[in-house]
Amino acid sequence: MSAASVFPRLEPLLPRVSKPIQYVGGELNAVAKDWDSAAVRWALMYPDAYEVGQPNQGVQILYEVLNERDDVLAERTYAVWPDLEALMREHGVPQFTVDAHRPVAAFDLFGVSFATEMGYTNLLAALDLAQIPLDAAARDESHPVVIAGGHAAFNPEPIADFIDAAVLGDGEEAVLEITDIVRAWKADGRPGGRDELLLRLARTEAVYVPRFYDVDYLPDGRIQRVIPNRAEVPFRVHKRTTMDLDQWPYPKQPLVPLAETVHERYAVEIFRGCTRGCRFCQAGMITRPVRERSITTIGDMVERGIKESGFNEVGLLSLSSADHSEIGDVCSGLADRYEGDNVSLSLPSTRVDAFNVTLAQELSRNGRRSGLTFAPEGGSERIRRVINKMVSEEDLIRTVVTAYQGGWRQVKLYFMCGLPTETDDDVLQIARLAHEVIKAGREATGSKDIRCTVSIGGFVPKPHTPFQWASQADPETVDRRLKLLKQEINSNRSLGRAIGYRYHDGEPSVIEGLLSRGDRRVGAVIRRVWEQGGRFDGWSEHFSYRRWTDAAAEALEPMGVSLAWYTLRERDENEVLPWDHLDSGLDKEWLWADWQDSLSEVEQDDCRWTPCFDCGVCPGMDTEIQIGPTGRKLLPLTVV
Amino acid sequence: MGKRKPVPDRDQEPVVQRIRIRYAKRGRLRFTSHRDFARALERAVRRAEVPIAYSAGFSPHPKISYVGASPTGVASEAEYAEVGLRRPMDADALRQALDAALPPGIDVVDAVVSAGGSLADRIQVSRWRLELPGVAPDELAVAVETFMAAPEAPVERSTKQGRRTLDARAPVERCQVVEEPTSMGETSTSVEGLAAPLPGYPAPCAILDLVVRHVTPSVRPDEILAGLRSVADLEPPAPVRATRVAQGVFTEDGDVADPLAADREGTPQR
Structure with missing residues (x-):
C-alpha cells in the first residue's frame, strides 16, 4: 500500500465528527521522520480512543525509543470513534497514523498495546479499516506484522487468529531486537517471505508466534496439549524484563496533546514490578522482580519532563509507590524543588498506611492537594487473608483518621466484589468498615464534614496469578451483593449520608473474564461481536452484554464449551491452561501452592523485605531485585 | 482540627505588565478548540519559562485572558489573548518564546505591551x-x-x-x-x-x-x-x-x- 498521506481525503471529513483535534496529530514533541530514509517502520497502536490512548506510557516510551534510532520510524494510531469510522468507510479512507496520516497497512510492523482485553474488538475494527486481513493466515508479505504487547499479551490466545506475534513483558529492548530482525530480513531480500520472518522472530524464544503452535483439545473441551508445529520453535516463550531502569529514562520528551485526555501530566515510573503478592493482581505477578529507578534519575526525569512538556502535574507511578526504598526523600526533595512553582505532585496512594498520608502531605506543600485513595480490597479480615492483602482494620482506621486530621475531608476506599470464597458477609463488612471510618473520623476531627467514597470493582481471575484456577462469581451474585451492600451502608442514615457508593454492574466483568482466560476458540466470539458492531467495549455506553452472550452461544456451544465454562468453572491442578506455554517466570507449582494457601487463608510476605519464597521469577529469568537506598538526595534546582 | 485547611499563605506576586498577543491557528491545527488552545498556551508559558503571574488561592491559575475565540475547525490569523506578567519582559521576546514553545500551526504572530483600556472593546x-x-x-x-x-x-x-x-x-x-x-x-x-x-x-x-x-x-x-x-x-x-x-x-x-x-x-x- 502506498505510504502517501491520507490527510487530503480525511480533512474534509473532520468538520463532521466530534472532537476532530484527536485525529490531526501535531502534538508537541511528536516526531516527523522521512519515510524513505527509514529501514524499519512501526505503526504503534493503543486500541482505545485518543483521549485514553495518548497518555499511555508504554506507547509513548516505545515511540521515543524507536524514533531515537536513525533508520527507524514509528508513528501512532488510535481507535477512531464510530462517527469517523462510518465516514472513513464511506469515503474509502483507511486506518491512519496521527503523525503523518499514513495508512497503517504501509508499515512493516503494527504493534498494538493491550492494557486490557476489552480492546480486542477495537483491534479488529482497526485491522479491517486498515485493509489488513483479519486472519493472520491470510496476510502476505505486503502486510505489516501485527504484534500484540501489554499485560493482556500474557495470554493472547483469544486473539491468536488475528495477530502474527506477541511479546510478553517489557518492550524497550524487545522492540529494538525485533527491529534488528526485520531490518536484516529486508536487507537480505526478504528470503522465505513472511513465514521466514516470523520464524526468525520465534527462534529468539522471546516472540510468540501463535501459528507455530498447535492446540489439541480433550473430548470434554479442556486443552490436551499445546505444541510447536515446526522444528526450531521453542516449547515455551519467555517474558522480557528490562533491568537497570536508570538506563532507560523514558519518556524523555513526553508527547503533549492538544486534545483533552484522561491524564495530562508528566508521569515517571519510579519502579517497575511489585512483590506484595496480592493474589488477584496480575500486574504484580507478571512484572516481577521489583526494579527501582534511583532517586537522582527520578529527579532528573521530573526536571526534564516538566521542561520539555510544560505540564504542571507530575505523577510518581508504580504499583505501590510508597514502597520505593527512598520514597520519603523523593517526595521531600521534589516538594522542595517545586515549592511555589505551581507544579502539583501526586502519588497514586493505594497502600493503606499512615506513611502514605505523610507523603501526600509532603507533596501537597505547595497548596495543590490530590485525592487520597486507599485500597483494602476486601471487607473482612478473612477475605483479606484470602487475597493476601495484609491490612488490618486498625491500620485502615488509623490511616484514614490521619488523613482527616491532616485536612483531607474526603477519602476514597477501593474494594473488590466476587473474590474467591467470598460470602455475602465478606461484602457486607465493607459497610461496617465504612461506618467505622466515618465514626472514627468524626470523633478525631470533631467535625461532621468528612466523607468517604466506597468504590467497588468486580473481580476477574487473571492468567499467571494464583487465582487463575478460580471460579469467577456469576453476575447475578455480584449484583445481588452490591445491592445488599448499598442497603447496609444506608442502614445507618447518619453514617450512610457521609458515604458515597460507586460500583459497576457484574456483566462486563464476565466478558473480561472470558477474554482473560480464554483460549483460541474464543477468537470466534470476538470476531462475531465485532461483526455485530461491537466496538469500544471498555466504554459502558458502547458495551453490550447481550451482543457478547449471543455471540458466545453461537460460536462456543457447537464446540461443546460456553461462556460459563470459561468463566464460572474452577480448574483443577492438572488442567493445561491456555497460557502454560507462555513463561511469565512464575513457577506453576508455586502459583498452585499459593492458591492452596489462599483457600486456607494463609498469608505470604513480601520478598523485598523477607527471604525469597521461590516464586521462580528471578532464577528463571536471570533477574534480581534492584532497589536502593542509594543514600543520595535531591539538590535544589538552580534558579533561572 | 477544623474543617477546611485555611488557604495557605502563598501570596502570588502581582501583575506588573500585561502583554497582548495575536496568534494564528493554521492548517490541521485549526481543529483545536478554544479549551485545547488555552491548555496549550498555559503549558507553553511554563515551557518557555515566561514570568507569568498566578491568581491566588488553592488552585492558582496563570493570568491569561482570552478575547473571543474562533469556532473549532475554523482557521484564524487573528485571535487575541492578554498575559499578565510578574516581571516585565520585551514583547517580541515573549512572542518568540511562546511561538517556539507552541506546536507548529499555533503561531504567535504579534505581541504588544498593553497601554491599558479594554482590548475586548x-x-x-x-x-x-x-x-x-x-x-x-x-x-x-x-x-x-x-x-x-x-x-x-x-x-x-x-x-x-x-x-x-x-x-x-x-x-x-x-x-x-x-x-x-x-x-x-x-x-x-x-x-x-x-x-x-x-x-x-x-x-x-x-x-x-x-x-x-x-x-x-x-x-x-x-x-x-x-x-x-x-x-x-x-x-x-x-x-x-x-x-x-x-x-x-x-x-x-x-x-x-x-x-x-x-x-x-x-x-x-x-
Missing part, C-alpha cells in the same frame, strides 16, 4: 475569508446579492438548550466575492497564512470576503452559509473552509482596524 468585528470549492464566482455573486438585499436571513442553531433562531443577515457589514487564484498545497501558506483548497476539491473555487459584526449570540461563518442557503438557495457541493483574517474596530470606510494599534502607539484607549 476594540474587537468589534471579524473579517472572514470563505473558500467554496465547486462554486463558481458568478454563481456566488448572484447569491450574495440576494442575501445582502434580504431584510433578514433566519437560520437555526442547535445548542445544548435546544434550537434557537438567529438572523444571519443583520450583523453582516460586508459580503463580496473576491477574485484570486490559488494553487497551494495543504501545509503551504500564503502571505496571509491561509491554507489553500486541497487537491481533489472540485474546481472552480469561489472566495468570499465577509465582515461580520460581533453580536450576542455570535453569528459564525456556518450560519452565514446557512443564510445563503435559505435566502439564496446556495448549496456548496464540498465543505467550505473558513479563515478569520482579522478582528478589530470597524472603521467608517468599512475596513477592520488593528485592535493593538493603540497599544503600539502607547496611547490608552477607552
Whole structure:
C-alpha cells in the first residue's frame, strides 16, 4: 500500500465528527521522520480512543525509543470513534497514523498495546479499516506484522487468529531486537517471505508466534496439549524484563496533546514490578522482580519532563509507590524543588498506611492537594487473608483518621466484589468498615464534614496469578451483593449520608473474564461481536452484554464449551491452561501452592523485605531485585 | 482540627505588565478548540519559562485572558489573548518564546505591551475569508446579492438548550466575492497564512470576503452559509473552509482596524 498521506481525503471529513483535534496529530514533541530514509517502520497502536490512548506510557516510551534510532520510524494510531469510522468507510479512507496520516497497512510492523482485553474488538475494527486481513493466515508479505504487547499479551490466545506475534513483558529492548530482525530480513531480500520472518522472530524464544503452535483439545473441551508445529520453535516463550531502569529514562520528551485526555501530566515510573503478592493482581505477578529507578534519575526525569512538556502535574507511578526504598526523600526533595512553582505532585496512594498520608502531605506543600485513595480490597479480615492483602482494620482506621486530621475531608476506599470464597458477609463488612471510618473520623476531627467514597470493582481471575484456577462469581451474585451492600451502608442514615457508593454492574466483568482466560476458540466470539458492531467495549455506553452472550452461544456451544465454562468453572491442578506455554517466570507449582494457601487463608510476605519464597521469577529469568537506598538526595534546582 | 485547611499563605506576586498577543491557528491545527488552545498556551508559558503571574488561592491559575475565540475547525490569523506578567519582559521576546514553545500551526504572530483600556472593546468585528470549492464566482455573486438585499436571513442553531433562531443577515457589514487564484498545497501558506483548497476539491473555487459584526449570540461563518442557503438557495457541493483574517474596530470606510494599534502607539484607549 502506498505510504502517501491520507490527510487530503480525511480533512474534509473532520468538520463532521466530534472532537476532530484527536485525529490531526501535531502534538508537541511528536516526531516527523522521512519515510524513505527509514529501514524499519512501526505503526504503534493503543486500541482505545485518543483521549485514553495518548497518555499511555508504554506507547509513548516505545515511540521515543524507536524514533531515537536513525533508520527507524514509528508513528501512532488510535481507535477512531464510530462517527469517523462510518465516514472513513464511506469515503474509502483507511486506518491512519496521527503523525503523518499514513495508512497503517504501509508499515512493516503494527504493534498494538493491550492494557486490557476489552480492546480486542477495537483491534479488529482497526485491522479491517486498515485493509489488513483479519486472519493472520491470510496476510502476505505486503502486510505489516501485527504484534500484540501489554499485560493482556500474557495470554493472547483469544486473539491468536488475528495477530502474527506477541511479546510478553517489557518492550524497550524487545522492540529494538525485533527491529534488528526485520531490518536484516529486508536487507537480505526478504528470503522465505513472511513465514521466514516470523520464524526468525520465534527462534529468539522471546516472540510468540501463535501459528507455530498447535492446540489439541480433550473430548470434554479442556486443552490436551499445546505444541510447536515446526522444528526450531521453542516449547515455551519467555517474558522480557528490562533491568537497570536508570538506563532507560523514558519518556524523555513526553508527547503533549492538544486534545483533552484522561491524564495530562508528566508521569515517571519510579519502579517497575511489585512483590506484595496480592493474589488477584496480575500486574504484580507478571512484572516481577521489583526494579527501582534511583532517586537522582527520578529527579532528573521530573526536571526534564516538566521542561520539555510544560505540564504542571507530575505523577510518581508504580504499583505501590510508597514502597520505593527512598520514597520519603523523593517526595521531600521534589516538594522542595517545586515549592511555589505551581507544579502539583501526586502519588497514586493505594497502600493503606499512615506513611502514605505523610507523603501526600509532603507533596501537597505547595497548596495543590490530590485525592487520597486507599485500597483494602476486601471487607473482612478473612477475605483479606484470602487475597493476601495484609491490612488490618486498625491500620485502615488509623490511616484514614490521619488523613482527616491532616485536612483531607474526603477519602476514597477501593474494594473488590466476587473474590474467591467470598460470602455475602465478606461484602457486607465493607459497610461496617465504612461506618467505622466515618465514626472514627468524626470523633478525631470533631467535625461532621468528612466523607468517604466506597468504590467497588468486580473481580476477574487473571492468567499467571494464583487465582487463575478460580471460579469467577456469576453476575447475578455480584449484583445481588452490591445491592445488599448499598442497603447496609444506608442502614445507618447518619453514617450512610457521609458515604458515597460507586460500583459497576457484574456483566462486563464476565466478558473480561472470558477474554482473560480464554483460549483460541474464543477468537470466534470476538470476531462475531465485532461483526455485530461491537466496538469500544471498555466504554459502558458502547458495551453490550447481550451482543457478547449471543455471540458466545453461537460460536462456543457447537464446540461443546460456553461462556460459563470459561468463566464460572474452577480448574483443577492438572488442567493445561491456555497460557502454560507462555513463561511469565512464575513457577506453576508455586502459583498452585499459593492458591492452596489462599483457600486456607494463609498469608505470604513480601520478598523485598523477607527471604525469597521461590516464586521462580528471578532464577528463571536471570533477574534480581534492584532497589536502593542509594543514600543520595535531591539538590535544589538552580534558579533561572 | 477544623474543617477546611485555611488557604495557605502563598501570596502570588502581582501583575506588573500585561502583554497582548495575536496568534494564528493554521492548517490541521485549526481543529483545536478554544479549551485545547488555552491548555496549550498555559503549558507553553511554563515551557518557555515566561514570568507569568498566578491568581491566588488553592488552585492558582496563570493570568491569561482570552478575547473571543474562533469556532473549532475554523482557521484564524487573528485571535487575541492578554498575559499578565510578574516581571516585565520585551514583547517580541515573549512572542518568540511562546511561538517556539507552541506546536507548529499555533503561531504567535504579534505581541504588544498593553497601554491599558479594554482590548475586548476594540474587537468589534471579524473579517472572514470563505473558500467554496465547486462554486463558481458568478454563481456566488448572484447569491450574495440576494442575501445582502434580504431584510433578514433566519437560520437555526442547535445548542445544548435546544434550537434557537438567529438572523444571519443583520450583523453582516460586508459580503463580496473576491477574485484570486490559488494553487497551494495543504501545509503551504500564503502571505496571509491561509491554507489553500486541497487537491481533489472540485474546481472552480469561489472566495468570499465577509465582515461580520460581533453580536450576542455570535453569528459564525456556518450560519452565514446557512443564510445563503435559505435566502439564496446556495448549496456548496464540498465543505467550505473558513479563515478569520482579522478582528478589530470597524472603521467608517468599512475596513477592520488593528485592535493593538493603540497599544503600539502607547496611547490608552477607552
